[in-house]
Amino acid sequence: MIPMQTSIPILNSSIDFEFAVGLLHGAAVVDEYRTLADLEGVFDDEDLRSSMDPTILVYSVSCVFPVKNGKEGGLFFGTTSIRPGTVGDEYFMTKGHFHSKIDTAEFYWGIKGEGVLLLMNEDRTIRAERMVPGSLHYIPGRTAHRTVNVGEEPMIFGACWPSDAGHNYEKIRQEGFSARVRRGPHGPEVVEV
Numbered sequence: 001m002i003p004m005q006t007s008i009p010i011l012n013s014s015i016d017f018e019f020a021v022g023l024l025h026g027a028a029v030v031d032e033y034r035t036l037a038d039l040e041g042v043f044d045d046e047d048l049r050s051s052m053d054p055t056i057l058v059y060s061v062s063c064v065f066p067v068k069n070g071k072e073g074g075l076f077f078g079t080t081s082i083r084p085g086t087v088g089d090e091y092f093m094t095k096g097h098f099h100s101k102i103d104t105a106e107f108y109w110g111i112k113g114e115g116v117l118l119l120m121n122e123d124r125t126i127r128a129e130r131m132v133p134g135s136l137h138y139i140p141g142r143t144a145h146r147t148v149n150v151g152e153e154p155m156i157f158g159a160c161w162p163s164d165a166g167h168n169y170e171k172i173r174q175e176g177f178s179a180r181v182r183r184g185p186h187g188p189e190v191v192e193v
């Protein structure tokens, strides 16, 4: 099959996006990697996380920033791949964040694998949406978002967010999410805490 590919000319260099697999290629693509060492305090069992191999890759993010970070009116675009795995019975997941400019929204969409998107309001009310290839998720402003891989293969999703949104990790670092996603006897469970 011929892969569907789109070329986005930006920053005087071109970016190729392979829709089907979520891969971004090009000189302007910025890749970031989060290993277990980068995720202190994220999982419920911090003692277990800190005893595990710190080099284990939990997720990677490939991004395109066509305008300067913080500029109003632009859009950023990225794909995230969360590896399969758990810390105890808690599935690998992203750190999760509110936006610094708290009213800004974001779109996520599922590309590969099986995931759960946790969405938490400022009053800590939580809801979960199932992420599968082709699922589309609107994250309203004032809503923290975290993605969890509940499958046995990498879970890949796309994201598009305003260039002035910013990431507020601090509130989540201090207060966490009000639910965790765990491997239960009959499959993934969203457990309120």
Ligand code: M6P
Residues within 6 Å of the ligand: 061, 078, 079, 080, 094, 095, 096, 097, 106, 145, 146, 158, 159, 161, 167
């Ligand atoms: C998505 C977007 C990015 C985010 C990434 C990983 O691709 O929301 O802005 O950085 O997921 O999530 P986090 O930053 O919470 O680790």
Ligand code: ZN
Residues within 6 Å of the ligand: 097, 098, 099, 106, 145, 161
């Ligand atoms: Zn976001």
